[in-house]
Amino acid sequence: MTQTTQEHEAAAAGDRPGGGMLVLYLALGGLAFATLQSLVSPALSTIGRELGASTADVSWVVTAYLLSASVLTPVLGRLGDMVGKRRVLIGVLTILAAGTLVAALAPNLTVLIVARVLQGASGAILPLSLGMVRDELPRKRVPGMVAVLSAISGIGAGVGIVAAGPIVEHLSWHWLFWMPLVLVVIALFGAVFGMQESPVRTPGRLDWVGTGALSVTLVALLMGISKGQSWGWGDAKTIGLLALGAAGLLAFVLIELRVKEALIDMRLMRNRTVWATDLVGLIMGFAMFGAFLVIPMLLQLPAALGYGFGKPVSQIGLYLLPTVVGLVVFGVVAGALVRRFGPKLPMVLGAVLVTIAFAVPAIAHDQIWQLLLSGSLTGAGIGLAFAAMSNAIIEAVPATQTGQATSVNAIARTIGSSIGTAVIAALITANVSPQGVPTDDAFTIAFWTCSGVAVLAIGAALAVPSARRRHEQSVAAGVDDLPPEPVELHLPHRQHA
Secondary structure (H helix, E strand, O other), rough: OOOOHHHHHHHHOOOOOOOHHHHHHHHHHHHHHHHHHHHHHHHHHHHHHHHEEEEEEEEOOHHHHHHHHHHHHHHHHHHHHHHHHHHOOOOOOHHHHHHHHHHHOOOHHHHHHHHHHHHHHHHHHHHHHHHHHHHHHHHHHHHHHHHHHHHHHHHHHHHHHHHHHHHHHHHOOOHHHHHHHHHHHHHHHHHHOOOOOOOOOOOOOOHHHHHHHHHHHHHHHHHHHHHHHHHHOOOOOHHHHHHHHHHHHHHHHHHHHHHOOOOOOOHHOHHHHHHHHHHHHHHHHHHHHHHHHHHHHHHHHOHHHHHOOOOOHHHHHHHHHHHHHHHHHHHHHHHHHHHHOOOOHHHHHHHHHHHHHHHHHHHHHHHHHHHHHHHHHHHHHHHHHHHHHHHHHHHHHHHHHHHHHHHHHHHHHHHEEEEEEEEHHHHHHHOOOOOOOOOOOOOHHHHHHHHHHHHHHHHHHHHOOOHHHHHHHHHHHHOOOOOOOOOOOEEEEEEEE
């Protein structure tokens, strides 16, 4: 037996030390990434004003981060599978620390945008972290720890929006980066001194042609989606970018089907558990950022309108706390449900809760309690679904492909959040009063849209195969670290055509 095989078996048996600290360091890194993703958006107007930049120019602070994360996540996830997840994670955290330091010190918009590009490398933290947990911890602990790390991505998004207002109001926008930098540095020291290298590798070479095609695809699609509202959806630039993205996606698939060592193995996408879970991720990304956009806007509108609540920016975070609490609590609950019933049940429950969460304010949103209830249900649903998605992916693919499979799911969430932000913003701006203020109908339409989209997530979650079928497919795919077959409830599921 080789040394690597012995180490892998020891890890599976729980003999590798430091599992608790490993998860702590990984969670800190993931929290920093997710917080940085959402922390800047509420402060864009302040940043633009202090740096003398226009609204269109300062929006690149968000766009640059989004594009960088989307392109680098699958590349770095694949590198982690090839050369070692800890080694790549250390590199990612180092780049993130450098980018966050530069952002905190940025004297102008150009430097800040460059810093945000560097920060985008941190999009690979979640796929790398999930892979390390799978490789390092006893199999019985994996569902719970994966659930925690997956929920962190939603928690960080909520924390960012909650904290942005008070930080900018009482300190300055530079502190939006100083505070996460502390988390990044702690996570980096933990990766360097408190983690062992994962023994699971997939030797090979990086697919540069596929990387180029995927980069063009993602940049074109996300640019078209994120800028479509300001440029106009009928503008030649918007249409051209979306068409280029569609053509690039087709080219990428054809390339990956022909190369020997693909960046993303297209055979993974034929696995019904994988593609259905990625579809749930896309839809949940839409719903999550729909909630973080619509509810704060409604809370800030003047109460004199009859449907606003007149809350200052510094207090908005308090009204989003139920969402964050729901993410934390139900992220942990999801781990227990996955161990007992498998990932399909919490995924379906999460989609159902999110559907109800948006239906509540769509019916009526003239009372604070309705928004609080909506936020609580949204947090619970996303906490369940995010944790279940990661566990479903891990159970469906071999350990040597964890990085690329979870990277695709992360990209799906990112694209979903971009589409959600663009669509909701378009719906609201299309329904404004002569004074340019969103009407009450604008919010009703936005809530019903999010609820309707979440219904699609229920269908996608039901498309995940039953427990027995998933088990058979995973064994056929070469997964050798499957948990015991769960005692799954008799959930309906769509038969594969």
